[in-house]
Amino acid sequence: xxxxxxxxxxLIFVFILGSFSAVLGQELAETIKxxxxxxxxxxxxxxxxxxxxxxxxxxxxxxxxxxxILDKEVGWNQYSKDVTITDPxxxxxxxxxxxxxxxxxxxxxxxxxxxxxxxxxxxxxxTSEMRTYTISGEVMDMSDGESNLDYSxxxxxxxxxxxxxxxxxxxxMLDSDVPEIILIKSPLIAxxxxxxxxxxxxxxxxxxxxxxxxxxxxxxxxxxxxxxYEDPSSPYYEKRIIREGVGVIxxxxxxxxxxxSFPIGYQLYNPEDVDEATISLYFSDSNAEKVxxxxxxxxxxxxxxxxxxxxxxxxxxxxxxxYKTIPEETKVLNLxxxxxxxxxxxxxxxxxxxxxxxxxxxxxxNSLAATMTQFDTVKGIKILVxxxxxxxxxxxxxxxxxxxxxxxxxx
Numbered sequence: 001x002x003x004x005x006x007x008x009x010x011l012i013f014v015f016i017l018g019s020f021s022a023v024l025g026q027e028l029a030e031t032i033k034x035x036x037x038x039x040x041x042x043x044x045x046x047x048x049x050x051x052x053x054x055x056x057x058x059x060x061x062x063x064x065x066x067x068x069i070l071d072k073e074v075g076w077n078q079y080s081k082d083v084t085i086t087d088p089x090x091x092x093x094x095x096x097x098x099x100x101x102x103x104x105x106x107x108x109x110x111x112x113x114x115x116x117x118x119x120x121x122x123x124x125x126x127t128s129e130m131r132t133y134t135i136s137g138e139v140m141d142m143s144d145g146e147s148n149l150d151y152s153x154x155x156x157x158x159x160x161x162x163x164x165x166x167x168x169x170x171x172x173m174l175d176s177d178v179p180e181i182i183l184i185k186s187p188l189i190a191x192x193x194x195x196x197x198x199x200x201x202x203x204x205x206x207x208x209x210x211x212x213x214x215x216x217x218x219x220x221x222x223x224x225x226x227x228x229y230e231d232p233s234s235p236y237y238e239k240r241i242i243r244e245g246v247g248v249i250x251x252x253x254x255x256x257x258x259x260x261s262f263p264i265g266y267q268l269y270n271p272e273d274v275d276e277a278t279i280s281l282y283f284s285d286s287n288a289e290k291v292x293x294x295x296x297x298x299x300x301x302x303x304x305x306x307x308x309x310x311x312x313x314x315x316x317x318x319x320x321x322x323y324k325t326i327p328e329e330t331k332v333l334n335l336x337x338x339x340x341x342x343x344x345x346x347x348x349x350x351x352x353x354x355x356x357x358x359x360x361x362x363x364x365x366n367s368l369a370a371t372m373t374q375f376d377t378v379k380g381i382k383i384l385v386x387x388x389x390x391x392x393x394x395x396x397x398x399x400x401x402x403x404x405x406x407x408x409x410x411x
Contacts, residue, residue, distance in 0.1 A: 369405070
């Protein structure tokens with residue numbers, strides 16, 4: 001404890017309410033002279049090391065530090081700018097409403113690059129001031145048994161205090177970089193904000209600024225909570241949507257590969273919403289003069305026909321005398337359908353791995369246009385690469401809508 005240091009310095013207050021400055025029309029910062037760590041802090045007779053300063057006869061101490069020493073719960077709402085100080089509480093009623101109430105509940109998820117996993121609720125155990133949901137699962141083996149990886153999932157949801165905590169033990173589950181994380185905390189209102197210090201799978205300690213960014217009401221008055229978790233020292237973030245009675249229905253995080261960052265994730269689906277669909281895919285002929293139809297039967301999740309059709313197109317043809325038209329490792333980042341125009345946002349591999357040549361570029365564009373306009377709602381396509389339009393493959397500028405050319409299509 002530094003006391004009686006009598007160090008006079010300039011302290012610039014950066015108020016947490018600084019975002020109000022534009023509204024108030026003035027800067028909410030002031031330069032003042034203070035005496036730092038002048039006062040010895042005693043709590044119940046015990047000296048504690050807490051930064052403080054003296055200004056105009058008043059001692060200022062950190063609100064959160066003192067409140068936590070006094071065993072109080074400190075809350076902050078980012079939207080209303082309210083600070084709350086309460087006694088610690090066990091919010092079992094509200095937090096348990098976010099999860100299934102009976103064992104054997106099953107979650108099925110699908111996601112980025114045909115990823116999928118299934119989980120089942122094995123038990124719900126109550127102890128003093130804690131409830132634990134024990135869950136097991138398995139990640140879909142996309143290697144068809146050729147991989148030696150462990151595909152199992154062991155997961156727990158723990159309600160402790162006013163926190164819903166997730167603990168994951170899995171070798172390849174597509175989830176948080178953090179094995180243990182507070183998913184959400186009370187009060188369950190938009191703006192509820194908290195910092196959590198967590199350890200990544202690599203053993204690195206980071207801080208995640210976490211917040212319930214929105215609360216929406218769906219059918220039957222079911223609430224869904226969107227929660228954002230951001231690392232202030234890097235671009236890394238996570239986002240979850242948590243639905244009452246179900247738990248996590250959507251997960252997204254930022255990953256970095258080869259120096260480039262992009263979002264990946266998964267979402268919940270109902271097995272009854274998996275459709276078997278017969279689709280038409282158009283690949284280049286051997287002379288790169290026409291695109292030729294190949295028929296294929298696939299599984300489509302949650303009615304996302306365009307997305308799963310594009311994944312098949314990227315895989316390339318099964319017919320020996322046809323040739324692929326989209327470069328390997330290309331990823332579909334986003335799809336937006338508006339007024340009959342399907343905007344496709346590809347990853348950078350669409351450009352970087354393209355073989356070029358005017359004929360090759362023509363096959364790519366005609367392949368995409370012919371394939372995607374098989375759906376009645378799609379009349380033409382527009383191509384972006386990592387959110388950017390007006391791009392050039394090598395010879396062709398992609399600056400407008402691409403419609404199918406009947407003279408280039410062989411059915």
